[in-house]
Amino acid sequence: MRHVWVVGVLLLAASGAAVAAQKCPSIETSMVDKGFGGGPWRVMSGGPGECSFMAANTSVNFGFSHMVSESAPLAQKAAVEMREAIAGNSVVVPVPALGDEGFAYQTRNDAGDVDPKSMFFYGHRGSVGVSGYLNLAAAITPAQRDFAANLIAGVLGVATNAKALAKETDxxxxxxxxxxxxxxxxxxxxxxxxxxxxxxxxxxxxxxxxxxxxxxxxxxxxxxxxxxxxxxxxxxxxxxxxxxxxxxxxxxxxxxxxxxxxxxxxxxxxxxxxxxxxxxxxxxxxxxxxxxxxxx
Missing domain, CATH: 3.40.1000 (Protein Transport Mog1p; Chain A)
Known part of the structure; x- marks a missing residue:
């Protein structure tokens, strides 16, 4: 389960990176409001490689974090290894919008059940990998899952922007x-x-x-x-x-x-x-x- 806890460290570090940031440079808050409701949503942290959003109910949140690998094959390999690591205790759904090996997943509890209000995402493009999460007040619908995946996929455009990519790794x-x-x-x-x-x-x-x-x-x-x-x-x-x-x-x-x-x-x-x-x-x-x- 190495990749699971490493990604957890990365997400924890990213979520604590800034407090009450004014703007996410890659996702408009209005899009989060539109896709998930329950607003108003606000940006809790934002930077070139991560953003987190939260609604008035603090348990309702959405965010992503980039991980930049040394090459595109290694980023794709990381996605495969991540899926293999969580498959045994999660319900996994392929998400082509997040790359050839992209997927969404919901972890099972000790009773074998999943929390229908919580979902995680993993994707890749070029040398960039991305982890994301979505927690809502009610069960996440397929449409909300796809909307979240598309928002997260949109931030992978950095993989083709050499200047932006350098900023995310410097x-x-x-x-x-x-x-x-x-x-x-x-x-x-x-x-x-x-x-x-x-x-x-x-x-x-x-x-x-x-x-x-x-x-x-x-x-x-x-x-x-x-x-x-x-x-x-x-x-x-x-x-x-x-x-x-x-x-x-x-x-x-x-x-x-x-x-x-x-x-x-x-x-x-x-x-x-x-x-x-x-x-x-x-x-x-x-x-x-x-x-x-x-x-x-």
């Missing part, structure tokens, strides 16, 4: 050589929801970078360091509030570097996957990556 906070050390094998997928968030993944391993700004950044960082039951190694060379967290009792095995000032917090995380804790060498590389990011 993360100024990540040094290529250090990334290669942490993602040493497998094809690399990238998502850059906005200028303050980046996600890189390969073969079940994930690197995330997040920048948040606000007057209580240092306080927020201190709260994060106290949570999760993690071992924390201070990093005084990166500042008064800086440390690398690892061997946490809660969440996936991971390492996180947090660096905070009075109005800005940087978080750089690494998940090795397969239930493994990052090694001492990997943690050291992550600290180097955080040093690089902190200077940008």
């Amino acid at each position: 993360c100024p906070y990540l040094d290529d050589a250090l990334v290669k050390k942490l993602l040493s094998s497998g094809s690399v997928s990238a998502i850059v929801p906005d200028k303050n968030n980046c996600v890189m993944s390969a073969d079940g391993r994930v690197i995330t970078v997040a920048i948040t700004k606000g007057g209580r950044s240092r306080e927020a960082a201190q709260g994060m360091m106290r949570s999760g039951g993690c071992t924390i190694d201070p990093l005084p060379k990166l500042g008064r509030t800086a440390g690398v967290m690892h061997h946490c009792f809660e969440g996936n095995p991971r390492a996180q570097v947090i660096v905070a000032g009075d109005a800005r917090m940087l978080e750089v995380s690494y998940i090795p996957g397969q239930g493994q804790e990052p090694s001492d060498e990997q943690r050291a590389t992550l600290v180097e990556l955080a040093e690089f990011a902190s200077k940008r």
Whole structure:
């Protein structure tokens, strides 16, 4: 199930990328209102590679997130592997609008039933893959499923736009050589929801970078360091509030570097996957990556 949890990390990072954004650059809010009703809908986050929408009822939402692979065959392969990974506990419907291997799916609960109000999507075009979701107040109809799929398919036009594609894969906070050390094998997928968030993944391993700004950044960082039951190694060379967290009792095995000032917090995380804790060498590389990011 590796691809399922990696996609979950990507969607989580994208959904948290921006709060109360004014506009989704690729989907008009009026189209979401038209297709799903239950409005008014509003944009919760928006960027070149992801958007999320929400209605007045917060459980009613819709969104998508791009993952850019190294080539078109690899993006198509990722779609095939994703379908194979979820097929055992999901109802899967082919969706040609989302590419040759595109599909929609609804996961089954322990009783074998699906939630008719919730649906997920996966598609591809060129080197771009896309994950999407739709949650409504009532059962999703075939027409609403197709409408959502067509909206998501529309955002795949970036695959033929070299300038836009470069924007979706350019993360100024990540040094290529250090990334290669942490993602040493497998094809690399990238998502850059906005200028303050980046996600890189390969073969079940994930690197995330997040920048948040606000007057209580240092306080927020201190709260994060106290949570999760993690071992924390201070990093005084990166500042008064800086440390690398690892061997946490809660969440996936991971390492996180947090660096905070009075109005800005940087978080750089690494998940090795397969239930493994990052090694001492990997943690050291992550600290180097955080040093690089902190200077940008």
